[in-house]
Amino acid sequence: MRIFLEIWRQRSAADEGGFVRYDVPDVTEHMSFLEMLDVLNRRLVEAGDPPVAFDSDCREGICGMCGFLVNGQPHGPLRNATICQTHMRHFADGDMLRLEPWRAAAFPVLRDLCVDRGALDRIIASGGYVTVRTGSAPEANAIPVPKEAADRAMEAAACIGCGACVAACPNASAALFTGSKVTHLGVLPQGQAERRRRVVSMTEQARAEGFGHCTTIGACSRVCPAGIQLEVIARMNRDWLIAALSRREEEEPVAIAPRSSPMRFYEQAPPKTQR
Amino acid sequence: MATNPDALSPARPTAPAPDARIPDGPLDQKWKRRRFEMKLVNPANKRRYRIIVVGTGLAGGAAAASLGELGYEVLSFCIQDSPRRAHSIAAQGGINAAKNYQNDGDSVERLFYDTVKGGDFRSREANVYRLAELSLNIIDQCAAQGVPFAREYGGMLANRSFGGALVSRTFYARGQTGQQLLLGAYQALARQTAAGTVTQYPRAEMLELVVVDGRARGIVVRDLVTGRVGSFAAHAVVLATGGYGNVFFLSTNAKNSNATAIWRAHRKGALFANPCYTQIHPTCIPRAGAYQSKLTLMSESLRNDGRVWVPKRPGDARRPEEIPDSDRDYYLERMYPTYGNLAPRDISSRAAKTVCDEGRGVGPGGLGVYLDFRDAFARLGRRVLDERYGNLFEMYERITGDDPHVAPMRIYPAVHYTMGGLWVDYDLMSTIPGLFVAGEANFSDHGANRLGASALMQGLADGYFIVPYTVGDYLAHGGIAKLDEGHAAFRDAERDVAERTRRLLGVGGRKPVDDFHRELGELLWEDCGMARSRESLTRALERIPRIEEAFWRDLRVTGTGEELNQELERAGRVADYFELARLMCWDALQRNESAGGHFRVEHQTPEGEAARNDAEYAHVSAWEWRGPGEEPVLHKEPLRFEHVPLQQRSYK
Numbered sequence: 001m002r003i004f005l006e007i008w009r010q011r012s013a014a015d016e017g018g019f020v021r022y023d024v025p026d027v028t029e030h031m032s033f034l035e036m037l038d039v040l041n042r043r044l045v046e047a048g049d050p051p052v053a054f055d056s057d058c059r060e061g062i063c064g065m066c067g068f069l070v071n072g073q074p075h076g077p078l079r080n081a082t083i084c085q086t087h088m089r090h091f092a093d094g095d096m097l098r099l100e101p102w103r104a105a106a107f108p109v110l111r112d113l114c115v116d117r118g119a120l121d122r123i124i125a126s127g128g129y130v131t132v133r134t135g136s137a138p139e140a141n142a143i144p145v146p147k148e149a150a151d152r153a154m155e156a157a158a159c160i161g162c163g164a165c166v167a168a169c170p171n172a173s174a175a176l177f178t179g180s181k182v183t184h185l186g187v188l189p190q191g192q193a194e195r196r197r198r199v200v201s202m203t204e205q206a207r208a209e210g211f212g213h214c215t216t217i218g219a220c221s222r223v224c225p226a227g228i229q230l231e232v233i234a235r236m237n238r239d240w241l242i243a244a245l246s247r248r249e250e251e252e253p254v255a256i257a258p259r260s261s262p263m264r265f266y267e268q269a270p271p272k273t274q275r
Numbered sequence: 276m277a278t279n280p281d282a283l284s285p286a287r288p289t290a291p292a293p294d295a296r297i298p299d300g301p302l303d304q305k306w307k308r309r310r311f312e313m314k315l316v317n318p319a320n321k322r323r324y325r326i327i328v329v330g331t332g333l334a335g336g337a338a339a340a341s342l343g344e345l346g347y348e349v350l351s352f353c354i355q356d357s358p359r360r361a362h363s364i365a366a367q368g369g370i371n372a373a374k375n376y377q378n379d380g381d382s383v384e385r386l387f388y389d390t391v392k393g394g395d396f397r398s399r400e401a402n403v404y405r406l407a408e409l410s411l412n413i414i415d416q417c418a419a420q421g422v423p424f425a426r427e428y429g430g431m432l433a434n435r436s437f438g439g440a441l442v443s444r445t446f447y448a449r450g451q452t453g454q455q456l457l458l459g460a461y462q463a464l465a466r467q468t469a470a471g472t473v474t475q476y477p478r479a480e481m482l483e484l485v486v487v488d489g490r491a492r493g494i495v496v497r498d499l500v501t502g503r504v505g506s507f508a509a510h511a512v513v514l515a516t517g518g519y520g521n522v523f524f525l526s527t528n529a530k531n532s533n534a535t536a537i538w539r540a541h542r543k544g545a546l547f548a549n550p551c552y553t554q555i556h557p558t559c560i561p562r563a564g565a566y567q568s569k570l571t572l573m574s575e576s577l578r579n580d581g582r583v584w585v586p587k588r589p590g591d592a593r594r595p596e597e598i599p600d601s602d603r604d605y606y607l608e609r610m611y612p613t614y615g616n617l618a619p620r621d622i623s624s625r626a627a628k629t630v631c632d633e634g635r636g637v638g639p640g641g642l643g644v645y646l647d648f649r650d651a652f653a654r655l656g657r658r659v660l661d662e663r664y665g666n667l668f669e670m671y672e673r674i675t676g677d678d679p680h681v682a683p684m685r686i687y688p689a690v691h692y693t694m695g696g697l698w699v700d701y702d703l704m705s706t707i708p709g710l711f712v713a714g715e716a717n718f719s720d721h722g723a724n725r726l727g728a729s730a731l732m733q734g735l736a737d738g739y740f741i742v743p744y745t746v747g748d749y750l751a752h753g754g755i756a757k758l759d760e761g762h763a764a765f766r767d768a769e770r771d772v773a774e775r776t777r778r779l780l781g782v783g784g785r786k787p788v789d790d791f792h793r794e795l796g797e798l799l800w801e802d803c804g805m806a807r808s809r810e811s812l813t814r815a816l817e818r819i820p821r822i823e824e825a826f827w828r829d830l831r832v833t834g835t836g837e838e839l840n841q842e843l844e845r846a847g848r849v850a851d852y853f854e855l856a857r858l859m860c861w862d863a864l865q866r867n868e869s870a871g872g873h874f875r876v877e878h879q880t881p882e883g884e885a886a887r888n889d890a891e892y893a894h895v896s897a898w899e900w901r902g903p904g905e906e907p908v909l910h911k912e913p914l915r916f917e918h919v920p921l922q923q924r925s926y927k
């Protein structure tokens with residue numbers, strides 16, 4: 001089959017971008033979407049043109065590295081699938097597809113379809129963990145976890161951190177992402193000690209990163225490749241409310257590294273300390 | 276490099292054996308004793324020590340987080356845009372631990388025994404015993420972090436069985452065990468990032484190791500976004516950069532998995548052990564076409580309930596559902612009645628190749644066998660199976676367009692894991708003082724074949740429970756001079772990196788890098804894959820340099836070095852693969868026996884099983900780099916088996 005593409009090309013964060021049209025005549029239905037782009041890139045390189053930059057790693061739908069908009073849809077038309085797991089049999093001969101990077105203020109474009117999602121890492125760093133030092137854990141079966149809680153935690157923990165939820169949201173909110181971690185740890189006995197503090201610092205960090213507020217539109221959950229349900233946002237809101245009402249003055253959320261721009265480490269002078 | 280195999284007789288004099296520094300004393304006291312003998316770093320001084328950890332998979336993530344907790348200044352590097360995306364995330368099946376929660380007779384001793392035997396007696400007893408001991412702590416640690424392991428209704432941890440074991444000791448989180456364990460380590464790492472002990476450098480690739488006065492003192496890194504190259508100095512360097520299966524081009528590894536970090540360290544003096552031991556996984560989705568970019572694994576936990584078969588008659592064109600049991604050959608159950616579908620990976624993979632070579636393979640090109648759940652659906656029902664394997668079934672259907680509830684899966688072996696890696700001593704230190712190697716990147720615990728669910732265990736044992744102690748001991752011994760990135764060694768290393776980049780960009784040929792990589796991979800798969808022979812290996816050693824020459828003559832890398840340039844990244848990795856591929860073949864040629872994942876057709880039992888030669892090859896082959904195109908030098912570390920008597924592996 002033959003596919004026509006309109007791809008966002010942008011050389012770097014500092015450059016202007018724009019759409020460029022391509023024609024891929026030799027597509028087969030068993031190719032994955034990214035393999036179709038590999039085929040395009042191979043031709044571009046042979047012609048001496050810069051290939052389209054896009055992120056991918058596992059190509060199995062689990063690492064969360066891939067992702068862009070296909071005709072405005074995060075990860076393309078297939079429900080509960082990443083773009084690396086979407087095969088060309090879901091498209092028709094002659095289709096015209098427009099590919100563009102995640103669009104959100106908190107995700108600056110680095111090149112073509114690649115964006116900087118460091119903001120999501122900083123949300124986790126602000127509290128998305130259980131504080132337990134290596135070697136200090138009790139015997140694993142000492143704390144029973146009801147199967148329902150374990151299953152619910154697993155469902156929420158399945159988030160792959162790809163950012164599709166943010167890209168789908170008209171407010172560019174990271175509520176589904178944040179809520180999934182709050183829920184994962186919040187339903188487990190191991191996560192109780194820091195439950196209130198966690199929800200406050202994580203939501204605070206998300207706001208500081210420039211993600212918008214959740215107005216329960218639900219677009220995030222519809223495009224989530226891991227099938228995370230809106231329920232995680234409701235849980236986060238409830239935990240937040242309880243935490244806010246019972247918050248003590250001295251319990252300020254932990255400060256986290258300042259929101260960084262897409263500027264990279266060598267734009268500052270390399271470290272020069274005596275070692 | 277000479278290719279005359281007769282120059283490689285085992286009687287040939289070799290260089291001195293590297294010292295594994297295994298502690299004295301009874302097996303179950305060695306690690307305790309080692310830990311007690313370690314020197315400790317004064318807590319007040321810890322933050323003055325800087326430790327570089329390259330890689331954020333299970334091994335690197337766990338090590339960086341734990342070292343940060345101890346108070347060291349840790350710099351953590353990875354290629355992906357976030358530490359959470361390291362290749363470990365893709366592990367599906369589970370992680371072993373000798374908890375004996377099932378009360379089915381498991382113990383540290385049994386896990387130790389199974390691992391030594393599964394590795395076909397080519398691993399170090401002392402290391403494996405420690406691994407089995409630490410398996411207990413790993414599960415405790417991960418459960419406390421909130422890893423949502425599968426549970427029984429009473430709230431206790433659930434287990435499943437895995438290939439190569441008769442007990443049920445595998446812990447799992449749906450089919451996403453690697454993801455959940457990695458997120459646990461990543462969250463611990465994130466906590467240390469917030470605490471200021473760990474600095475993260477994502478989208479960064481280590482391109483050179485810097486050695487000063489014989490010690491590992493830093494790395495040269497390329498920022499993958501801006502292309503800038505710069506240096507980081509430290510007191511110790513930990514490489515946790517994963518395996519090198521992608522040398523085959525097609526493998527189940529993530530696209531960014533590569534060998535450059537360990538290969539650069541090898542060229543700087545770290546011995547490379549057992550490069551020929553590669554694991555071919557029996558249950559992967561067969562390749563669909565020439566454009567195939569990677570292969571997808573179907574967790575072998577599926578073999579618990581699925582039955583593997585091919586038609587008895589070659590060329591049987593009926594649809595699988597139409598073939599009655601009497602016309603099916605459940606060949607694993609037939610050949611290995613005790614272990615059946617759970618026979619170890621190397622054995623299952625070779626059996627699949629054998630039946631396909633007989634013309635009984637199924638699917639396009641005859642390169643596939645069936646993995647059938649018909650009986651399990653009848654016995655357990657759809658709900659139970661979907662609970663166990665739901666996401667794997669979905670994944671299969673998504674990729675192939677076929678529903679495993681209706682027709683059997685088609686599977687075929689694919690390159691999956693590399694047992695070889697940088698040589699390390701008991702402390703996981705390489706032959707370069709101050710350079711530690713953890714996880715799949717080292718050669719340590721799996722011998723010639725790794726058992727399922729043991730890589731996650733090893734990565735976390737190394738990262739949480741070994742490296743944090745042994746690095747401290749190294750630092751506490753002192754003698755590490757003060758230096759910074761201004762040292763001439765860093766300037767030289769940066770210059771080498773810049774020169775290599777300039778060369779790759781300047782070839783000015785016509786072909787993209789993947790073309791050369793595919794060609795190399797196909798050659799290795801044919802000649803140094805599931806079955807090897809003196810003839811195939813000699814041929815490969817002649818042909819690899821020709822592909823390499825063509826690469827340096829006809830490669831085209833577009834763009835510049837000062838930008839995000841994925842072609843350039845790949846080209847650098849492939850350039851290193853040529854040298855690594857030669858060492859793999861060289862090692863395979865030298866090892867005149869079959870052991871685990873290394874199957875030499877000249878050395879098999881009358882039943883077609885791997886025939887070891889313990890008299891001459893019960894050793895680790897650790898290779899020393901002597902320069903491009905030069906013959907490597909072999910260092911043999913003898914292996915002694917005092918607790919598990921040497922025996923022919925049998926899974927019948």
Ligand SMILES: Cc1cc2nc3c(=O)[nH]c(=O)nc-3n(C[C@H](O)[C@H](O)[C@H](O)COP(=O)(O)OP(=O)(O)OC[C@H]3O[C@@H](n4cnc5c(N)ncnc54)[C@H](O)[C@@H]3O)c2cc1C
Pocket residue numbers: 329330331332333334335352353354355358360361362363364365366367368369370452453479480481482515516517518527528529532533535536572574691692713714715716727728729730731732734
């Ligand atoms: C599909 C699949 C399923 C598996 N399932 C299981 C299972 O069920 N059970 C089991 O026990 N094992 C399993 N394994 C094996 C196991 O997942 C791996 O062996 C293990 O995760 C390796 O972990 P690691 O920490 O050593 O390295 P990795 O997770 O590979 O991490 C390597 C890290 O190093 C970084 N890196 C590499 N080179 C550089 C460089 N030059 N500069 C900077 N950073 C670099 C990468 O960015 C990455 O962060 C599976 C493997 C595969 C492929």
Ligand code: FES
Pocket residue numbers: 055056057058059060061062063064065066067082083084085
């Ligand atoms: S590449 Fe890993 S999820 Fe798509």
